[in-house]
Amino acid sequence: MVLNTERAAYWLKSGAQPTDRVITFLANAGLMDKPAPRNNPQKALPGKKAQERAEQRAEKAAKRAEAAAGGSNAEA
Secondary structure, eight states, rough: OOHHHHHHHHHHTTOOOOOHHHHHHHHHHHOOOOOOOOOHHHSSOOHHHHHHHHHHHHHHHHHHHHHHHHHHHOOO
16 A cells, blocks of 8 residues: 555645544554554453353352362361
8 A cells, every 4th residue: 555645744734534544554654643542341341141151150160169179078
């Protein structure tokens, strides 16, 4: 991709508002500052069904641990 930095600088001085993707290109060319990274922790969370499955697995693991702990205490 060829970026005409002179024209890009002209349009930025004229008030052009680049899109996020174009801001990345311009920042790599040194014409703009890189924007701060966005943080959306809600988007990183698994869906409701996946959370339910994880809770069920955790409950099963806890029951197995109790059974194993209970069995080893009976042997001791």
